[in-house]
Amino acid sequence: MNILFIGDIVGKIGRKALKENLSFIKNKYHIDFTIANGENISNGRGISLNHYNFLLDEGIDAITLGNHYLDKKEELELFKNYDEIVLPLNSKSEYIEDIPFLKRSKEFIVNDIKIKVTSILGKAFMKEEVNDPYLSLATLVAKDNSDIHIIDYHAEASGEKEAMVYAFKGEISALIGTHTHVQTKDARIIDKETFYITDVGMCGDYNGILGYEVDSVIKRQVLGKNNVLLTLKDDGVRLFNGVILSFDDLSFKPLNINSLYIVSEKRNKKENN
Numbered sequence: 001m002n003i004l005f006i007g008d009i010v011g012k013i014g015r016k017a018l019k020e021n022l023s024f025i026k027n028k029y030h031i032d033f034t035i036a037n038g039e040n041i042s043n044g045r046g047i048s049l050n051h052y053n054f055l056l057d058e059g060i061d062a063i064t065l066g067n068h069y070l071d072k073k074e075e076l077e078l079f080k081n082y083d084e085i086v087l088p089l090n091s092k093s094e095y096i097e098d099i100p101f102l103k104r105s106k107e108f109i110v111n112d113i114k115i116k117v118t119s120i121l122g123k124a125f126m127k128e129e130v131n132d133p134y135l136s137l138a139t140l141v142a143k144d145n146s147d148i149h150i151i152d153y154h155a156e157a158s159g160e161k162e163a164m165v166y167a168f169k170g171e172i173s174a175l176i177g178t179h180t181h182v183q184t185k186d187a188r189i190i191d192k193e194t195f196y197i198t199d200v201g202m203c204g205d206y207n208g209i210l211g212y213e214v215d216s217v218i219k220r221q222v223l224g225k226n227n228v229l230l231t232l233k234d235d236g237v238r239l240f241n242g243v244i245l246s247f248d249d250l251s252f253k254p255l256n257i258n259s260l261y262i263v264s265e266k267r268n269k270k271e272n273n
């Protein structure tokens, strides 16, 4: 069983990076199931119904989100009923409080194998008020009977992500960090039991800042303005980040983790001729 996990897709250029890489990767690595983080897919903030449909059309099986999952509130009613959307398990938001805790984690059946996908928001340096990530995951894991359980741990702090994977090693199949948009070089298997990477990275503009337009990020982060971060058009250099998790088909034990960092060079009209 080979599972592909794709990092936060940022805006139009992120969608282009996905489109130009996905079918090649799926064929080359014999991917059975694909998860993508879609929290930034619609102009950098949230996910619209239109882009939800785009991801399904491209062959994504499960969509995790993150701290931006409520940015398109007008779509949320629809997402509550869509099986492919995985909402944050430990969110305290009033907008999803009517969705039972256990239903926020989703189970998918692939070749008779039960794959559970769960999204959790971290605590450190995050603005959102959340229920305790450890207690939330412990409650879920205690009732889990899946064969493979993949956690998207959406958090800022690397120490928090490492602590969580060691706390749950052997009880979950993988803890994949998201949110920082920068891929870390620490993809590994913890004690032969659980896949881990501190951050899988993003799909977006290679020459932006975390996928956003440089000047708008400098204004906000360096100069302290309260401006909106802009996303870029799709004509720049594209970055595609993901990890491939290979499991033993009988024991569902982790065999190999392969991180993908693919840069598509910009091609001008002359090169295309």
Ligand SMILES: [Fe+2]
Binding pocket: 039, 066, 067, 068, 154, 178, 179, 180
């Ligand atoms: Fe995020």
Ligand SMILES: [Fe+2]
Binding pocket: 008, 039, 040, 066, 179, 180, 181
């Ligand atoms: Fe993100």
